[in-house]
Amino acid sequence: MNLSNLKPAEGSTKARKRIGRGPGSGLGGTSTRGHKGAKSRSGYSRKIGFEGGQMPIQRRLPKFGFKNINRVEYKAINLDTLQQLAEAQQLSKIGVEELIAAGFISKSQLVKILGKGELTAKIDVEAHAFSKTAETAIQALGGNVVKI
Template sequence: MNLSNLKPAEGSVRNNKRLGRGEGSTRGGTSTRGHKGAKSRSGYSKKSGFEGGQMPLQRRIPKFGFKNINRVEYKAINLDVLQALNEKGQTTLMDSEYFVSNGLASKNAKIKVLGRGEVSTALEVHAHAFSKSAVEAIEKAGGKAVTL
């Protein structure tokens, strides 16, 4: 086998319809475009969303809301999750690298610790934000809540 005798698989290649090439092409005078109207003309292209003059969907539906470009998105981690991690790994220092290695957050995510659940061991937790109840619970158990 070499480049000079390569062929496509049988039936995989077809010739294009030769449109607008007269009566002998079997497509006739309209070339499969039907009779008259904008769609039969050359150069026609429908605007996306055009509904033939009817009020289009994107204009019928009301606008609402906005995206705040200054919003800070946090990855929430609760106290019960911290307690379970502590029991599993027997570590007291929990920082962003620890959360990433345990699959709780991505590398660049900001982490916020929330107050659901209870902590029974003294943990040192490093995060970008804490809820008041989470700070109280961590300090009550003898640990530290360090804001990054």
């Protein structure tokens, strides 16, 4: 066996349907397009969303909502996550670099510290935003809160 006599497996390929090649082929005449109408003509292309004259769905449904272009997206990090990180790596200061190194956030993300969970270690936290509960919990243990 060599490259010159390789063939696909029996029954795995099918011959292309050659339409519009005269009546003897059985696929001449209307060339599988049916009789008359726009779809039988050359150059026909249906508009996107066209439903045959029926009122299209994008016109039947009402408009709603909007996208706030000024929205600032934060990655939420809870106090219990900070506690685990502080215990695991014996940290007294946790900033964005430490969170990136630990794999909690990527370089482009902004961080907001939220108050879920319990904090027992005294740590200084540096982030882009804090919830009130998180801020008071960190400061109650003698830690510092630094907004970037």
